[in-house]
Amino acid sequence: MERRSLAMLVALSLAMPAGAMGGPAEPTRASSGVPDEPPRFSGQLAMRHVRRLAERIGPRVRATRGERRAARYVARQLESYGYRTRTRTFPVDGGRSRNVVGWWPGAEPYPLIVGGHVDSVPGSPGANDNASGIAVMLEAARVIAGLEPAGLVRFVAFGSEELGADGSHHAGSSAFVRGLGRGGRRELAGMMSVDMVADGRPLLVTTAGIGPDLLARIAANRLRREGVAVARRTTCDCSDNGPFERAGIPAASVWSGDEPDHHQPTDTIENLFRRDLFRSGRALRAFVLSVDDALLARLRRA
Numbered sequence: 001m002e003r004r005s006l007a008m009l010v011a012l013s014l015a016m017p018a019g020a021m022g023g024p025a026e027p028t029r030a031s032s033g034v035p036d037e038p039p040r041f042s043g044q045l046a047m048r049h050v051r052r053l054a055e056r057i058g059p060r061v062r063a064t065r066g067e068r069r070a071a072r073y074v075a076r077q078l079e080s081y082g083y084r085t086r087t088r089t090f091p092v093d094g095g096r097s098r099n100v101v102g103w104w105p106g107a108e109p110y111p112l113i114v115g116g117h118v119d120s121v122p123g124s125p126g127a128n129d130n131a132s133g134i135a136v137m138l139e140a141a142r143v144i145a146g147l148e149p150a151g152l153v154r155f156v157a158f159g160s161e162e163l164g165a166d167g168s169h170h171a172g173s174s175a176f177v178r179g180l181g182r183g184g185r186r187e188l189a190g191m192m193s194v195d196m197v198a199d200g201r202p203l204l205v206t207t208a209g210i211g212p213d214l215l216a217r218i219a220a221n222r223l224r225r226e227g228v229a230v231a232r233r234t235t236c237d238c239s240d241n242g243p244f245e246r247a248g249i250p251a252a253s254v255w256s257g258d259e260p261d262h263h264q265p266t267d268t269i270e271n272l273f274r275r276d277l278f279r280s281g282r283a284l285r286a287f288v289l290s291v292d293d294a295l296l297a298r299l300r301r302a
């Protein structure tokens with residue numbers, strides 16, 4: 001998360017446990033004909049992603065080798081689940097940064113984007129900001145692989161979300177939105193950013209207050225039905241949902257809130273809260289499992 005202002009408006013704060021599964025009606029794996037329970041969120045796999053990004057690779061500053069390695073790691077993971085991937089580069093800070101897009105074969109071209117940024121600020125391992133978001137995004141991708149929602153979602157690992165030497169921020173998501181073209185921007189259903197999700201409760205569903213807030217409202221409601229403690233907030237334009245909102249696309253971000261290690265060398269695995277990461281992973285899993293044609297149609301009307 002790139003944040004210049006701490007000023008946030010608390011729009012609504014509700015924590016409401018409830019039982020009902022809001023997911024799609026019994027997704028099936030085609031071969032067996034027997035409805036399978038979708039895979040569970042794996043905390044072990046999520047932690048493996050965080051370790052790989054924040055420890056093995058370390059700081060992933062835009063247009064550097066660290067960011068490139070992180071992007072490659074995400075692409076390989078998505079491919080290992082059966083997704084196709086494409087990496088698109090764009091210029092920042094006198095070098096090249098990149099976005100990785102993953103889609104299920106035959107998926108809609110302009111569906112719901114679920115994305116997070118792989119880059120981090122200089123000197124910070126970026127465990128919470130944003131290895132955490134990438135980890136739960138990858139888990140969501142693994143869980144829905146081969147199920148109906150996989151045709152309705154594209155996963156994007158954005159480069160260059162953080163503020164750069166050239167003064168740009170959200171450069172990867174901005175490049176992505178530009179690359180959609182006018183027709184794609186009109187057709188794209190929505191975008192959910194996953195940015196800093198492993199340190200804090202409740203889980204915040206935010207918008208920058210620029211674009212339609214329909215996706216944020218729907219996501220918050222669905223997560224509450226899943227028993228996740230959720231609050232709605234309007235924040236600064238400080239994550240990858242910003243460029244989508246500016247294009248009039250319903251976009252939102254999930255965020256676990258401000259925390260003392262943000263953009264510090266102390267944003268390490270030791271300082272993130274596994275139970276909060278796992279909470280976020282279960283929440284994103286539930287949300288992507290609930291994505292259906294009706295949701296995309298509703299978002300496109302917003």
Ligand SMILES: [Zn+2]
Binds near residue numbers: 001002263
């Ligand atoms: Zn950040």
